[in-house]
Amino acid sequence: MFKYNCQNPISKVGISKLGPDYEATDQMEDAEVLLIRSANLHDVSLPENLACIARAGAGVNNIPLELCAEHGIVVFNTPGANANGVKELVLAGMLLASRDIMGGIEWVKSQKGNPDVNAQAEKQKKKFAGCEINGKKLGIIGLGAIGQLVANAATHLGMDVYGYDPYLSVDAAWNLSRSIHHIQDLDEIYRECDYITVHVPLTDSTRNMIDSRALELMKDEVVILNFSRDLLVDEKALVQALRSHKVKKYVTDFANPTVAGEPGILVTPHLGASTEESEDNCAVMAVKEMRDYMENGNIKNSVNYPSCDMGRCLAQGRIAINHRNIANMLGQFTSVLGEAGINIADLTNKGKDGYAYTLIDIESPITSDIIKKLESIEGVLRVRIVK
Numbered sequence: 001m002f003k004y005n006c007q008n009p010i011s012k013v014g015i016s017k018l019g020p021d022y023e024a025t026d027q028m029e030d031a032e033v034l035l036i037r038s039a040n041l042h043d044v045s046l047p048e049n050l051a052c053i054a055r056a057g058a059g060v061n062n063i064p065l066e067l068c069a070e071h072g073i074v075v076f077n078t079p080g081a082n083a084n085g086v087k088e089l090v091l092a093g094m095l096l097a098s099r100d101i102m103g104g105i106e107w108v109k110s111q112k113g114n115p116d117v118n119a120q121a122e123k124q125k126k127k128f129a130g131c132e133i134n135g136k137k138l139g140i141i142g143l144g145a146i147g148q149l150v151a152n153a154a155t156h157l158g159m160d161v162y163g164y165d166p167y168l169s170v171d172a173a174w175n176l177s178r179s180i181h182h183i184q185d186l187d188e189i190y191r192e193c194d195y196i197t198v199h200v201p202l203t204d205s206t207r208n209m210i211d212s213r214a215l216e217l218m219k220d221e222v223v224i225l226n227f228s229r230d231l232l233v234d235e236k237a238l239v240q241a242l243r244s245h246k247v248k249k250y251v252t253d254f255a256n257p258t259v260a261g262e263p264g265i266l267v268t269p270h271l272g273a274s275t276e277e278s279e280d281n282c283a284v285m286a287v288k289e290m291r292d293y294m295e296n297g298n299i300k301n302s303v304n305y306p307s308c309d310m311g312r313c314l315a316q317g318r319i320a321i322n323h324r325n326i327a328n329m330l331g332q333f334t335s336v337l338g339e340a341g342i343n344i345a346d347l348t349n350k351g352k353d354g355y356a357y358t359l360i361d362i363e364s365p366i367t368s369d370i371i372k373k374l375e376s377i378e379g380v381l382r383v384r385i386v387k
């Protein structure tokens with residue numbers, strides 16, 4: 001039986017995929033598995049027996065990835081599972097920024113009971129007029145799961161799309177419409193585009209990427225959309241740029257005191273992935289990844305450990321070892337097992353940056369003494385008996 005704890009509401013469709021071997025606990029400190037969405041784990045102490053964290057979503061800036069790796073805790077996310085939900089809200093954001101749809105709706109609401117509202121509406125409507133997005137230049141920073149969907153959809157809406165992503169994956173490149181301009185210099189996006197939308201993860205290197213220098217380079221009356229993370233943008237500089245009419249509108253999915261109530265800023269309360277479909281997709285994928293790890297030791301879509309897949313264990317037993325990515329680890333593992341007379345049926349070892357993971361299928365039962373010997377090897381972070 002595995003104990004899991006949800007730090008955010010997780011869709012019932014996902015939870016229903018857990019099966020009888022999983023028991024919910026309200027006490028985070030008892031959990032072997034955490035299922036989360038945007039809960040901030042940076043300032044909490046991680047449970048002693050925590051084996052993995054499954055983030056039902058894309059961004060993992062709310063999780064201390066390095067600390068987790070150091071404790072042998074594997075962190076998963078769900079690439080692409082909520083991308084369509086975000087894409088649709090980005091398109092809505094572009095339209096809301098282009099025409100004063102919100103102002104118009106509010107005006108009509110304020111006319112409740114006015115018998116002359118029809119005639120008044122025809123007089124007032126010029127106040128809420130705007131422009132079309134057809135024919136405008138859209139710059140997309142980050143062409144991952146969300147960026148590529150936005151790019152392709154925008155081309156169908158008649159926009160001239162410029163995309164920038166120095167780490168563009170081959171799959172993403174295949175998915176992109178041929179009409180999208182592949183931009184190598186980010187400044188070109190800043191200089192050329194009427195609308196700029198950011199779809200990169202928040203990391204130390206992307207924090208504040210839209211700063212006062214970037215704003216200065218942009219066209220007058222540019223519209224900026226941020227459905228990624230607020231800290232990607234220097235929002236204090238952005239408010240100044242709005243007040244000086246350099247920026248026409250800022251559309252953001254992240255409420256904070258700098259943007260709330262500021263004229264010219266349209267703020268949604270982190271709604272990008274808040275659709276039935278996205279929530280179900282993310283939860284189902286998160287539960288599937290987590291179960292494959294807990295039950296088989298396999299790793300797919302981890303952001304701090306390498307992928308590793310040995311399917312289901314058909315041997316007598318399986319050991320999973322999370323360890324540092326340093327020389328001679330495998331030699332030491334096989335020596336410990338060999339000295340104990342345990343034959344290895346199958347073995348996989350994978351490394352990613354500073355961390356590595358080894359799965360070993362064995363042909364006889366393992367004792368706690370052998371586990372202790374494996375745990376005491378310098379560089380071993382966690383040993384888990386999967387079967």
Ligand SMILES: NC(=O)C1=CN([C@@H]2O[C@H](COP(=O)(O)OP(=O)(O)OC[C@H]3O[C@@H](n4cnc5c(N)ncnc54)[C@H](O)[C@@H]3O)[C@@H](O)[C@H]2O)C=CC1
Nearest residue numbers: 058059142143144145146165167199200201227228272273
């Ligand atoms: N508002 C919401 O509810 C949601 C927000 N997000 C945010 O959107 C971000 C992106 O999500 P996905 O597209 O699913 O992630 P993804 O990982 O599929 O795509 C990110 C892309 O950014 C690119 N990239 C990284 N650094 C870059 C840089 N310096 N310049 C240009 N490109 C760079 C990567 O190569 C990758 O292609 C997430 O990290 C998260 O912060 C994601 C889902 C929902």
Ligand SMILES: O=C(O)CCC(=O)C(=O)O
Nearest residue numbers: 037038057058059273274
């Ligand atoms: O779970 C959510 O609502 C947040 C989604 C998100 O921001 C992400 O997937 O990065």
